[in-house]
Amino acid sequence: MLKVKISILFIVIATISCAVKKDKGSLNNNYALVIHGGAGNIVKKNFTQAKENEYRTTLNEALSKGIEKLKQGESAVKVVELVIKQLENSPLFNAGKGSVYSNNGKQMMDASIMDGKDLSCGSVAGVTNIKNPISAARVVKDETPHVFLYGEECQDFCVKYGIELEDASYFKTSRSWKQYQRALKKDNLLLDHDQGSINEYNESKKYGTVGCVVLDKQGNIAAGTSTGGLTNKKHGRIGDSPVIGAGTYADNASCAVSCTGVGEFFIRGTVARDISAQMEFGKKKLDEAGKLSMEKLEKLGGKGGFIAIDKNGNYTMMYNTKGMYRGYANSKGEITVSLF
């Protein structure tokens, strides 16, 4: 059994090891931010020029707003919230407005935020009506003694702090609805074959998530992640996005990370903390730490990517899928957006 597993492991490694892609930079930035909008089978031939432009424009706008705030001296954690809100408000990404449907016909959204200055953090999971889950995560971080809240009770609490709710119609986009209908049809054929369905997820087109990592003028870093999870997800499934150390992590002593992909593998690999711990304890540089964590993720069979930044403004955007919606902006005025 072990032998079979090891063989499969080697085949997987052999198949995918050449597939890791990355953009990195080492710019001694005074301040900078990096964003992602999910990784997956994002290839040029699947996009009309208009659709590609739409993604580029939205990512660009988020970066522009973020860098402007950083220029004004805003804190990393506030910029993380602001930028992710922008992406949550777009129907293009699987987070906030564009969230996919769970099997129960609801959008079950997860998000988290972490401040590298003091390791304070907040997470929400299973919220169905919060317009901006990242802001709810920030409320959990700042206004409660807790760090992780779930579901309706979490929503009721967050509303007291000014968090906006929206009804189901706000979150219904034709893209997510069609995906849901397709998944339901497929599921009928795969009824109760749950064991197999992670592969279906793993081979599906996109692992929608949005994320942002920031270095501010004060030298603090922060990270945040927000998602609608997996289309047709069941049984109250929580992914890696709200799990501190898996989908999100930030510590001034090392780096800030936001992940996207099949969350189960990112939880098993504690990927965000893994990158950070290799810097903190293993004295690796950001890019090398990222590569090693990506190798570990691949050994587990995981697909996806991450963005990370350290306190010197070094950043990396790494993925083992065909593409990842991504971009960065820095204190030198550079703004770059990439999809493929």
Added chain:
Amino acid sequence: MLKVKISILFIVIATISCAVKKDKGSLNNNYALVIHGGAGNIVKKNFTQAKENEYRTTLNEALSKGIEKLKQGESAVKVVELVIKQLENSPLFNAGKGSVYSNNGKQMMDASIMDGKDLSCGSVAGVTNIKNPISAARVVKDETPHVFLYGEECQDFCVKYGIELEDASYFKTSRSWKQYQRALKKDNLLLDHDQGSINEYNESKKYGTVGCVVLDKQGNIAAGTSTGGLTNKKHGRIGDSPVIGAGTYADNASCAVSCTGVGEFFIRGTVARDISAQMEFGKKKLDEAGKLSMEKLEKLGGKGGFIAIDKNGNYTMMYNTKGMYRGYANSKGEITVSLF
């Protein structure tokens, strides 16, 4: 800056070093297990001899059953489940039958399990009627493509795999009911002063959790944790127990860890993964890694403890509270239980 940080570190270490307590062993064991039943203000004067004996007997029985199974060649992960089930079935600990009440009058239980052999893991949170949440976590690990499920939908799913449910009366113990009533009264006075209540938790008598870490004959290690959380917890609060990397972690490459305490600090410190990462990347020994992670936890203001074991059978049981229900058993036939 670095100098200042180092100075602060020394001050902190000097201040707290007398408050951290630990038992450790380095026995080159063929197989071994370590358990905890929560940390807190556990002092001899608060116990009648009969009550102390009851705790000692229950912990001893769990250790005896576990070591017997290990002797027979059972796997680490199965022994973790078996031993934690024993503790969940006792009304003495805040897990399973003895779980405390949430503010909504329900027992909201969380648990997780992880196999160090392949980093497979499973977590459940917010389950109200599962007799043995640790077994539900094992079902999530083994029978689903997911690793983290929440609430009613999770329960409905686990039942299909033979997980037993119990109604509310099973979980109602006079201890937990009285704690709940006291907390409700206090809460009336503290209405909407949530910010303050973490200190109340932090200074409360006990942070109930049960946990187990195991090294089996095959050289594999595993960890599990189960809890009813904090008395009077609100807003769908999830603690560290179901969070892989915070309350539970296991990797043959380093160690297996189960934590207990105010979960929020363990999530912020990614404590279980922190100990493991210091071994994996920082080449620290288990005991030294544990000490450094405990210092980090204390800097954050956290109270609690953890148990950990590595693949050579070295183990540590460390806490910064007055006591921790704890014990270990090994292949040499040694069984020890301690409370204070």
